[in-house]
Structure formats: C-alpha cells, structure tokens
Amino acid sequence: MLSLFLNTDGSAPCELPGGVYHPAQARLEAEPIKAIIAKVADNDDPDFRTRAILIKEQRSELVKHHLWVLWTDYFKPPHFEKYPELHTLVNEATKLAGASGTKGELDAAKADQLLAKIDEIARIFAETKKA
Amino acid sequence: MLSLFLNTDGSAPCELPGGVYHPAQARLEAEPIKAIIAKVADNDDPDFRTRAILIKEQRSELVKHHLWVLWTDYFKPPHFEKYPELHTLVNEATKLAGASGTKGELDAAKADQLLAKIDEIARIFAETKKA
C-alpha cells in the first residue's frame, strides 16, 4: 500500500541493514518542529514554551540522526562522485537541525530551510533509487 | 514534495504534539525485518545470525513503539467508536512484532502478517485523515 522503496532490497545477500534509510524519516521529524515554532509564536505561557523547547530538542536530534544514517549507511562513494554537493548539503541540513538551527532557536525560517534541505536530499535519494 | 499529511496540522493551538504519528514509521521498521528473515534463511553463519537477531530485535521494538504512539496519541475515542476492531487490530499488530512474533521468531509468515496489519491500520489512519 505505502510505496516506500526501502533500500534493503538491493543489498548484497551477505549484508545486513543496520537501520532504515529513507528521507521521509527526517521529514516526519522536521515537520512537527515547524508546527511547534508556529505555536510558540502565539503563546507566552512559560510552561508551554518549556515543553515546546523540550520537544523541539528531541525532534531536532532525531532529524540529525536520520540524516546521519542516510549519509553514512545509504550514500556510497559513487553517489558522492555524481553529486559533489551532497556532503555539504547533508552537513548544512544537520547544522540546521542543530544548536545554530532548530535545536537552539525558535526561528520559523530555520525550520523552513531545514525542510527545503531535506527535500533536496530526498530528490537525490529518489534519483539514486531509479539509477 | 513528500506528502505525509502529518496530524500536527489539525491539533488545537494550545496542544503540543509529543511525537510524530504516521503508520509509515511502523512500516519503515517492519520492512527490514522481513528482509532480514529472508537473508537468515539462506545463511548458517552463526555470527551473521546473531547480528540478524540483534537487528530484528531493535526493529521489532521500534515497530511496537510507533504503533503504540499511534494508538495512544493519534487515535481518539470517536475513531475507536467508528472502527470497533481498531483496539484488537493494533494489539495484534504489536503482538506480531513482539516475543511471539518477529521479535522472538525468524518466521517469514509472521513478518508478512505484521506488514498486513500495519497496512490495515494505515488504511484506517488514511480514512480518518480525509474525514
């Protein structure tokens, strides 16, 4: 029903996937960050803001984790050769989910930039799946 | 680009989502379990099997976790009224990812049943999104 095109299919028979690789995972965690930042903008209750920051911290960490897994476990040297911007792209995306991005700030623009970077990575990911 | 229809959109302005809710998350973890069981069937190397069991354990736990989050945080009383089978369906799916299912066994049929249950839950989830 869902067509997720997991990359476990194409792996060698002797190799075990240690995780799941799909940019949707990073996006699923990044979308609530954007929603949380929007809600906090309209709400001055300190307890509410505390919980928002707490959840945002966890979601941002998960975004970073999913992108790291993609970068290390999914993308291979031929991908980095074909897409020379890929290293910088993933590095910038993870920074946008870090202390200078959605983790450390409540800035809607940072959340949008993070989502845009994830979509760029997803586009490359989709191309490598077709190849 | 990806259309994930996160449920954070419809929440009340004063409520903060504590997690992400989408059946795709459970499916993303369940698909590798099926792949791992297939690989182990063709491989008698004990170290290989050990690592397969280890990964299968982690994936199965994540499947359970994602289904639990859906059941508690996404589905609301009106959903359970409209879909009276929903409790049993989620309970059976989590059991299929547990000690008597993919966690405790290397049985391809159990992995298929788990994926089928997740797809049933995903179908109900999709209907509740349209409503």
Added chain:
Amino acid sequence: MLSLFLNTDGSAPCELPGGVYHPAQARLEAEPIKAIIAKVADNDDPDFRTRAILIKEQRSELVKHHLWVLWTDYFKPPHFEKYPELHTLVNEATKLAGASGTKGELDAAKADQLLAKIDEIARIFAETKKA
C-alpha cells in the same frame, strides 16, 4: 521477600520474556509525577518549573511505556474477552500520561486520574494472576 508475582513463571519453556510486566512499574513512575505537580504549584521559580516539566515529561513517557508493554506483552486474547473494558482502560491511562494528560499539563487532577486508572489495571492484572 518482595512478592512481585512476575509473569515469567507461567510462560511456555520455549518463550523468552522480552521485558517485565507488572503494573507496579507504571505506578512507580506515576507517583513522582503527582509529587512534582504539587511542588510546582507552590513554586514560581522559572528554572525550577523548567526542570519539573522536564522530569514530568520523562516520567510520563515511562508510564506510557510500561502500560504499553503490559497491554501488548502481558494481556492475552482471553483477558480482553473477560475484561471487555480493558482496551479502553489502558488506552485512557496512556492518554492520561500523554500530551493531553500529565505530559502536557501541570494538573493534579490528571495525575490522580492516571493513578486511579493504573490501580484499575493493577486490579485486573492481580485477578488474572490468581486465575
């Protein structure tokens, strides 16, 4: 000395328990939530409140987790048949520990309701142990 009546005793010889099942685990995590909410009510120091919310978040997550494990790994179809309210009871208890309950709010009444639900589950659990 402690009489915990763990359910590992009754399991089939070929089955391995993947966890521990006892409602005391959920109660042990829920009681501090009640205590935390009481302390925060008397204290306006923002740093104190921040830490209280942080701990309450973790305890609430653990309450949910312990209840989920009971629901999936301990309770079996005959239990759900004998106690038709059990699904709803566990679902409501986990919701009371979630974003609309003790996780998202600082409401002493929610903590009391959560403890009451855990006690109801514990009563059913104790009955199934005698059976």
Added chain:
Amino acid sequence: MLSLFLNTDGSAPCELPGGVYHPAQARLEAEPIKAIIAKVADNDDPDFRTRAILIKEQRSELVKHHLWVLWTDYFKPPHFEKYPELHTLVNEATKLAGASGTKGELDAAKADQLLAKIDEIARIFAETKKA
C-alpha cells in the same frame, strides 16, 4: 492499592526527584534474568540462546542502573554511616549484574546471588523508610 512508599514524600519542597527509588525496580529486572538462565539451560537452539543473551544483557544493565540510582539519589551520608557495609553491598550487587556476573555469564548461581544482594539492600531500604 499498591503500597510502594515512594521516597518522593519526604523530600524538601524545593527539591525535585530526578528519578524513582525503590529496590523493587532492580528486583523486577533481576527475576527475569534468573528465569532466562533456567530456560537456556534446557535449550540448545542457537537462535534461542542468542535472544536470551540479548535480553539478559538489557535486564542486567537495568538492574545496575536501578541500583546505581538508589546508591546515589536515595541513600544519604547518615545511611552510609549507619550501614557501613552498604557501599560494598551495592558495589557487589552491581558487579553481580555486570560482565563478571549475569551480564557476562549464564550462571544460575550468579542470578541467585544477585537476587539475594538486592533483598539485602531492600531490607536496609525498608529500615531507612521506617526511621
């Protein structure tokens, strides 16, 4: 209903408990270790043994964690003065749950010794509660 006598009651109003303290928590994790070792003794299936070792590893780690929390967060200098054997007792118990104990071995005697040590700690804990 359950009488767990949590130590959150007696804490100063300005102090927040960062966790739960009760020897029952360590015992709840140690009992399945004993059960697992018994089951493995009767079962030569390598996949079964692998999963048993995996679960035993996790349970042992949790036993250690709960004992550490008791030692650091619950027991105070007057307790260590009154019970001069307490440091050694907790240290030995955690070692019995470690690499030279239930974590690293499948030795039923080690599991029994671990349970006995936990019961000794529980007896001291109960006395400090009455004091």
Added chain:
Amino acid sequence: MLSLFLNTDGSAPCELPGGVYHPAQARLEAEPIKAIIAKVADNDDPDFRTRAILIKEQRSELVKHHLWVLWTDYFKPPHFEKYPELHTLVNEATKLAGASGTKGELDAAKADQLLAKIDEIARIFAETKKA
C-alpha cells in the same frame, strides 16, 4: 596518537568489557556543565535558560553514568581496600552531578566541586594503571 590507556588491555582473555572505563569520559561531560552555568548567569532569556537546563540535565546524567561504570566495572576489591575513601568519593561525585548538584541547580561552585572530585578519581585511576 592519543594515549588513553584503556583498561581493556589487562582483562582476562575470557572476559568481555561491557563498556569503556576512563575518567576522561566523565570530565568531557562535566566541563560543558560548567560552561553552561557560566553562560546562563549572563542571560535572562527564558528560552535560552530552558535549553541550558535541558542540556545540563543530559550532561549531568552522563557524568553520573560514566562514574557509575567506573565504580562497578573498573574498580575492584583491592582498589577499594587500598583507597578506602574511594566509595565515598565516587558517591559524592555522583551526588554532585545529581538533583542536589549540577542537575538540580545552576551553581558554578557545584560544577567546580564536581570537576575536582572527578580529578581526584582520575588520580586514583591513573595510580591503579601504573600498579
């Protein structure tokens, strides 16, 4: 290049280290706590303080964990005999990273005391390595 003198070298051939043991691990987590407390002293922004408390909580937990691992897995009975203050030293250090120390407070003196205790433990650790 780095000379970390890991204790895995000296273990018996049949024993597997379940973790890493080096006081540097506790220090690596304790130094940022000191830095965070200093930054918070100069900053009244509530969102900034929330995140500082959140990070401080995580770092303090890691300090405790690394010290516990040392106490249980590295130090052996002959060490406790030779250094009779060692139990109290590690216990006090973990308390200084707990609810009454850097976890529960924003007190630079507590962070300094914690670092001093870690250095005392590191000194004993270094001596046991030479022995």
Added chain:
Amino acid sequence: MLSLFLNTDGSAPCELPGGVYHPAQARLEAEPIKAIIAKVADNDDPDFRTRAILIKEQRSELVKHHLWVLWTDYFKPPHFEKYPELHTLVNEATKLAGASGTKGELDAAKADQLLAKIDEIARIFAETKKA
C-alpha cells in the same frame, strides 16, 4: 589535570553546546572494538561470541555517533574549505564503524583502519584548536 581542550570555550556567549566534541570520545569506543575482535578470534564458544557481537554493535554505534557530532557540531565551513578531504574522511570513518565495517564484521583490519581514520580526524581537530 586532564587537558581535553573542550571547544565549549570558544563558542559565542549566546550559543549553547548541545553536546561534547572531542575525537577522544570516538577513540575510547573504538579501542574496545579492536580488543573484542582479538578475543573472539581465540574463542569459539557461541555464547561468548554472541555477547562479543552485541557489545561490538553498541560500541560501533557510539563511534559513529561521536564522529557525526564532530562533523555536524564542531567542524565549520572554514574547516571544510581548509581540509577538503574532511567530508570523505569522516564519511569513511563512520562507514568503517558501520555494517560494512566493525559493526557487520569481525575483521581486525577494519578495526585498525577505523582507529587510523579517527587519528587522522583527531590530527585535523588538534590543528583547528591551535588556529
């Protein structure tokens, strides 16, 4: 006493470090992997091997995590400009700790290559500290 040169010192006053950054962290986790592989080479006991694979899996994951944190949170665009090999170096190191490296295999050469890569990263790290 220990001179760890944490990078928290040089951060802007308004920025909070979300973690610790030092290549020693990755090395501390990678050294036991090498030791474990050596011990397994001399030991055919299946239970021993199972536990070795389990620990190796956890250590390898931690190596990856520490390297990812360095890559995202410590290294900045000027570093990547000055050391154009840095992206590939960190990517290869994390792959050496992954499914095709120490996580998926019991190959002493892979552990040595991983340690060598970590030392290369540590050398660059040390240079950036002096700059």
